[in-house]
Amino acid sequence: MKVKKERIQVALEKDLKMEAEDILQDLGMNPTTAITVFYKQVVEEGGLPFEVKLSERTKQTRRIAKLAKKTPNVTRIDDNETLEAWLNEDE
Structure with missing residues (x-):
């Protein structure tokens, strides 16, 4: 029996996305796998897994x-x- 899948869409800051994807790649994962693992842990823990x-x-x-x-x-x-000026006020 084939499991029905749904697509999710997330907007992230570009730098955050790139940095996270580099780490995921080092772990041998793609974003879809990482999000699936996250969702499974949310279900298992009954909340955020951290x-x-x-x-x-x-x-x-x-x-x-x-x-x-x-x-x-x-x-x-x-x-x-402004910090430099404030630090040098008494000099």
């Missing part, structure tokens, strides 16, 4: 940003030039 959480670095960055919003007269640093 923990989804913020990295420690991201959590720290968010804490710093929160504190900065609460602190008056904070210089906003969006780029390297």
Whole structure:
């Protein structure tokens, strides 16, 4: 008995797609096989087969940003030039 298959379509950032496909190729897999493995694990686990959480670095960055919003007269640093100027203010 032939299993009926359905097509899924996903939009990804090009760089992410390319990097992931390079890794999959090294593992001897194509994207279809990897997605099939992922779906099977979702069914087996009853949810995502890995923990989804913020990295420690991201959590720290968010804490710093929160504190900065609460602190008056904070210089906003969006780029390297502003950072350099801020670091050299006292010189």
